[in-house]
Amino acid sequence: MKQLLGQFGRGTVVVLEGDMANPEGIDRAIQQYDPGFIFGIGHGLPDLYTVECTQEYLRVGSPREELMKGRIIHLNSCYTGARLGPSLVRKGALAFLGSVEPFFFYIAEPPCSSRASMTVFLAEHEAALSILRGRTARQAHMDRFHAYEKEIEYWLAGPGRDHPHAPLLARILQIDQSIAVMHGRGDASIAPPARAAVLPVQMATAIGFTAIAVSW
Numbered sequence: 766m767k768q769l770l771g772q773f774g775r776g777t778v779v780v781l782e783g784d785m786a787n788p789e790g791i792d793r794a795i796q797q798y799d800p801g802f803i804f805g806i807g808h809g810l811p812d813l814y815t816v817e818c819t820q821e822y823l824r825v826g827s828p829r830e831e832l833m834k835g836r837i838i839h840l841n842s843c844y845t846g847a848r849l850g851p852s853l854v855r856k857g858a859l860a861f862l863g864s865v866e867p868f869f870f871y872i873a874e875p876p877c878s879s880r881a882s883m884t885v886f887l888a889e890h891e892a893a894l895s896i897l898r899g900r901t902a903r904q905a906h907m908d909r910f911h912a913y914e915k916e917i918e919y920w921l922a923g924p925g926r927d928h929p930h931a932p933l934l935a936r937i938l939q940i941d942q943s944i945a946v947m948h949g950r951g952d953a954s955i956a957p958p959a960r961a962a963v964l965p966v967q968m969a970t971a972i973g974f975t976a977i978a979v980s981w
Contacts, residue, residue: 766806766890768877770897778897786817788829795832801955802837804893809842809863812849825852833858837902837953839893841886843867846946853948860902860949862892862909868944869937873930880925881934885941888912896955903951913942 770778779794795803808815812825823829825848834857840850846863853861868889874882891912895905919925920935928934
């Protein structure tokens with residue numbers, strides 16, 4: 766995501782990672798910048814989203830849901846599109862993008878070292894990039910869908926078809942595409958003059974995992 770953000774020369778994008786991606790740091794950034802868009806990477810459950818060191822940040826029914834009012838939220842994490850996303854929209858968030866089941870990714874190669882290791886994120890994060898370009902939540906959701914199609918084609922019929930795990934990579938993409946959802950106002954956007962965007966990123970590791978595809 767940090768590599769992809771290099772293409773944006775306007776507006777304010779605040780990236781919080783490591784120790785800065787804790788609940789208090791995220792709250793401070795939201796209060797300081799009043800972002801129109803919040804994108805988060807972290808572990809999730811149907812009712813819960815966590816940040817650095819799996820600290821709880823958002824839970825259905827928690828007072829912090831009020832902080833999401835008037836904003837577009839995109840959480841790249843397991844399950845949060847099932848109940849947390851709809852709850853945030855009911856409490857005033859403009860739109861929510863996320864996944865309703867476990868989000869899978871490939872760990873047989875080091876993170877960010879290859880197209881294979883990044884493929885699901887290249888597809889999923891297209892929605893966030895679209896929001897930052899000023900497109901609506903519905904357009905961003907469709908851009909995400911088409912990005913998944915592009916990645917699937919890359920592994921099934923394109924340059925990636927000779928990769929030893931090409932069929933598995935395509936299958937992982939198909940699963941993640943099938944669980945991607947959008948809730949709320951499809952016409953919501955942060956079109957110019959855009960407010961800031963805050964991106965808290967949990968620094969997750971895959972230590973101890975032996976599977977090639979794991980859920981986030």
